[in-house]
Amino acid sequence: EVQLQASGGGLVQVGGSLTLSCAASGFRFDDYAIGWFRQAPGKEREGVSYIGIVVGDTFYEDSVKGRFTISSDNARNMVYLHMNSLKPEDTAVYYCAAAPWPILTKPLLPRRVDEYDYWGQGTQVTVSS
Numbered sequence: 001e002v003q004l005q006a007s008g009g010g011l012v013q014v015g016g017s018l019t020l021s022c023a024a025s026g027f028r029f030d031d032y033a034i035g036w037f038r039q040a041p042g043k044e045r046e047g048v049s050y051i052g053i054v055v056g057d058t059f060y061e062d063s064v065k066g067r068f069t070i071s072s073d074n075a076r077n078m079v080y081l082h083m084n085s086l087k088p089e090d091t092a093v094y095y096c097a098a099a100p101w102p103i104l105t106k107p108l109l110p111r112r113v114d115e116y117d118y119w120g121q122g123t124q125v126t127v128s129s
Helices: none
Strands: 003-007 010-013 018-025 032-039 046-052 058-060 068-073 078-083 092-100 123-128
Touching: 003 092, 018 032, 018 092, 018 123, 032 078, 046 068, 046 078, 058 068, 078 092
Parallel strands: 010 123
Antiparallel strands: 003 018, 018 078, 032 046, 032 092, 046 058, 068 078, 092 123
């Protein structure tokens, strides 16, 4: 059974930091890309950052570039999102998701919601001003 478990959310003040964790199981980790997405109330789910497990390629959306860092611990099937300099607009439910990533045929990391097959349950991040 495929499972993605996101954790680490919480309440933090503007300018603070949080690290989210995503525990993956039930699929061949190396064959996938893991993405972090977020959804604020009344807004569509949007991509934040992505990592290709087999080679460690990463990509960040402009809204978080320079503030967030995505990393993985392949031995433990874990992906992390280190979030610094948090802003009120970062408030959202954060989800991790997995997408097949056949790097030889699709070298670019998947960034669209509909490219991801498996989703975790989400963890709330609230940035207070």
